Amino acid sequence: MTHETEPLENVNPAGGALTVMWFRRDLRLRDNPALALAADSGTVLPLYILDDEIAGEWKMGGASRWWLHHSLHRLDESLDGGLWILEGDAEWELPDLCARLPVRKVVWNLSCDPWQRRQDEAVTSALRGKGVECVACNGSLLWPPRESGKQDGTPYAVFTPFHRNLSRLAPPDPPAPAPKALQVAACPQPASRIERLGLKPRIPWDGGLEQRWRPGEEPARRQLRSFLAGNVENYGERRDFPAEPATSSLSPHLHFGEVGPRQIWWETHTAEPGEGRESFLRQLCWREFCHHMLYHHPQLGDENWRSEFDRFPWRDDRESLLRWQRGMTGIPWVDAGMRELWATGSMHNRVRMAAASFLTKNLLIHWRHGARWFWDCLVDADLANNSFGWQWVAGSGADAAPYFRVFNPVLQSRKFDPQGEYLRRWLPELGRLANRRIHAPWEAGAAELRAAGLSLGRDYPEPIVDPGDSRRRALAAWQAMRQNQSA
Ligand SMILES: Cc1cc2nc3c(=O)[nH]c(=O)nc-3n(C[C@H](O)[C@H](O)[C@H](O)COP(=O)(O)OP(=O)(O)OC[C@H]3O[C@@H](n4cnc5c(N)ncnc54)[C@H](O)[C@@H]3O)c2cc1C
Structure with missing residues (x-):
C-alpha cells in the first residue's frame, strides 16, 4: 500500500512534533514499554508495516497471516481507528514517512528474530541520519537476552542452569498499565486499509481457526485470567493430556504480543501458590530460553546447532x-x-x-x-x-x-x-x-x-x-x- 495520495495535513490537530509507535509483535496497549514512552512524548502516530520480503524463507505463514489480520483489527479498534498501515520495507517506509511529517522520535519493542535485528540497525541508521531519535525497548521477554546470560557475558546452551540463573535475577519489571491519556494522531487512510493487506486466505480454509481462536488483547487477557482461575492448579499433572483443555493456549497471543510475558509472570505470581503455577512459569522460561538461543545463534532456524x-x-x-x-x-x-x-x-x-x-x-x-x-x-x-x-x-x-x-x-x-x-x-x-x-x-x-x-x-x-x-x-x-x- 502506498501513501502517495494521502493528504497529510491535519494529522496532528494539537500541533507540535509526533512520535511514531512502530508496532511489530507487540499488538497491545498494556505493558507495552515502547507505547508508554511514546505516550509520554506527546501525540503518537501508531503504525504497523507489513513487510513480506524481509524474512526471506521465513515469510509469515497462512495461519499467522489470518491471526495478524484479526489482531490488527482489534488493535485499530482500541486506538479508535488510529492505526496507520504501510506495506513494504521499513528501512524505506519509515524515513519516508518521517520526511513528510513532523516526526521527532520513533519507538519500538525489540525482537530476537535475526531479520528484525538487522532491520532495526538499518532503520536506526537511516532515521538518525535524518535527525530522528530512535528508542528500542524490551517488551517481549521477561529479561533482555543480554541480562539473562552467564556472568562472563557468554550465553547459556543448557536449560537447567539458564533457569536456575533466572531465579537469581531481580524480578522482571512490573507491567505498566495502558497509557491513560493516549493522544493519537488522525489517520487519513481508508477504513479498508487492513483488508487491503490481503492477509485473510483467498480460498477460505479458516473456518476451524475462526471457531477455535479469538485474537486480540482483550481475548488474551480473558484467556490468561480464566486459566489462572481454573486450569493452572492441575497444570503440572494434566498438561500432557491433549484431550483436556489443561494448558493456557496463550502461545499465539504471546507470539503476536497481545499479552506480554511480564503480565503473565506477575499475574501468575499473584495467583494462588501451588505446584501447577511453578510448572506453568517453568514453561514460560522455556520460551525465554528459546529466544535467548535465537538471539545468540541467529542461524538456529536454518542450520543444525550440532x-x-x-x-x-x-x-x-x-x-x-x-x-x-x-x-x-x-x-x-x-x-x-x-x-x-x-x-x-x-x-x-x-x-x-x-x-x-x-x-x-x-x-x-x-x-x-x-x-x-x-x-x-x-x-x-x-x-x-x-x-x-x-x-x-x-x-x-x-x-x-x-x-x-x-x-x-x-x-x-x-x-x-x-x-x-x-x-x-x-x-x-x-x-x-x-x-x-x-x-x-x-x-x-x-x-x-x-x-x-x-x-x-x-x-x-x-x-x-x-x-x-x-x-x-x-x-x-x-x-x-x-x-x-x-x-
Ligand atoms: C516441534 C515443536 C515445534 C514448536 N513450535 C512452536 C512454535 O512455533 N511456537 C510456539 O509458541 N511454541 C512452539 N512449540 C512449543 C509448545 O509446543 C507450544 O508453545 C505450546 O504447545 C503452546 O501451548 P500453550 O500456550 O497452551 O502452552 P502452555 O503449556 O500453557 O505454556 C505456556 C507458554 O509457555 C511457552 N512454552 C510452553 N512450552 C514451550 C516449549 N516447549 N518451548 C518454548 N516455549 C514453550 C509458550 O509461549 C506457551 O504459550 C513447539 C514445540 C515443538 C516440540
Whole structure:
C-alpha cells in the first residue's frame, strides 16, 4: 500500500512534533514499554508495516497471516481507528514517512528474530541520519537476552542452569498499565486499509481457526485470567493430556504480543501458590530460553546447532512427507496431531513432539521440512520456539533430546490418551474401535476391524512404516553419522 495520495495535513490537530509507535509483535496497549514512552512524548502516530520480503524463507505463514489480520483489527479498534498501515520495507517506509511529517522520535519493542535485528540497525541508521531519535525497548521477554546470560557475558546452551540463573535475577519489571491519556494522531487512510493487506486466505480454509481462536488483547487477557482461575492448579499433572483443555493456549497471543510475558509472570505470581503455577512459569522460561538461543545463534532456524548433523543421511521422500502433512501416516497419534494442526492452527505440545520425532526419526526426513510445515500451519509459529522445538526433537539442537530417544507413538498414545478421546476427535473413522485397539489399529484382528466398520487401506491407511523397524533404521543412520564423523 502506498501513501502517495494521502493528504497529510491535519494529522496532528494539537500541533507540535509526533512520535511514531512502530508496532511489530507487540499488538497491545498494556505493558507495552515502547507505547508508554511514546505516550509520554506527546501525540503518537501508531503504525504497523507489513513487510513480506524481509524474512526471506521465513515469510509469515497462512495461519499467522489470518491471526495478524484479526489482531490488527482489534488493535485499530482500541486506538479508535488510529492505526496507520504501510506495506513494504521499513528501512524505506519509515524515513519516508518521517520526511513528510513532523516526526521527532520513533519507538519500538525489540525482537530476537535475526531479520528484525538487522532491520532495526538499518532503520536506526537511516532515521538518525535524518535527525530522528530512535528508542528500542524490551517488551517481549521477561529479561533482555543480554541480562539473562552467564556472568562472563557468554550465553547459556543448557536449560537447567539458564533457569536456575533466572531465579537469581531481580524480578522482571512490573507491567505498566495502558497509557491513560493516549493522544493519537488522525489517520487519513481508508477504513479498508487492513483488508487491503490481503492477509485473510483467498480460498477460505479458516473456518476451524475462526471457531477455535479469538485474537486480540482483550481475548488474551480473558484467556490468561480464566486459566489462572481454573486450569493452572492441575497444570503440572494434566498438561500432557491433549484431550483436556489443561494448558493456557496463550502461545499465539504471546507470539503476536497481545499479552506480554511480564503480565503473565506477575499475574501468575499473584495467583494462588501451588505446584501447577511453578510448572506453568517453568514453561514460560522455556520460551525465554528459546529466544535467548535465537538471539545468540541467529542461524538456529536454518542450520543444525550440532554440526555433526550436517552429515546425517536424511531421506528425500516427498510422498511420505505429504502423507505426514495430511495426517495419513496410519499412526493414529501422529495423524490426530497433524489433523488438529490443519483444522485449528495448533497442536498440543506432547503431540508436536511425537509428530516431529516420527518425521525426523521414523521417516528420516530433515527437520527443516517439518519446521516449514509447522510455520505455515501454526497460529503461534515463532522462529525461536519452532526452530528450537524441532532441533530439540531431531537431536541436532542445543540441550536436545538424544537422537536415540525415539518417541514411541503407540505407547505415548496409550499413556496420554488412554480412552482414545483425542484420537476419536480427530480421526472419526477410528471412532468405533475399542480403546485397546485404537492406538494401533493394525494390531486388531479381522473380526474387530469388521465390527468397528473399518477396513485398513480403504478407510484409514496401513502404517506407512513399522514403528519398531523404522526406529532401528533411525538408530543405524545415527550410528553411521557418528562413524563418519570419527573416520
Ligand atoms: C516441534 C515443536 C515445534 C514448536 N513450535 C512452536 C512454535 O512455533 N511456537 C510456539 O509458541 N511454541 C512452539 N512449540 C512449543 C509448545 O509446543 C507450544 O508453545 C505450546 O504447545 C503452546 O501451548 P500453550 O500456550 O497452551 O502452552 P502452555 O503449556 O500453557 O505454556 C505456556 C507458554 O509457555 C511457552 N512454552 C510452553 N512450552 C514451550 C516449549 N516447549 N518451548 C518454548 N516455549 C514453550 C509458550 O509461549 C506457551 O504459550 C513447539 C514445540 C515443538 C516440540
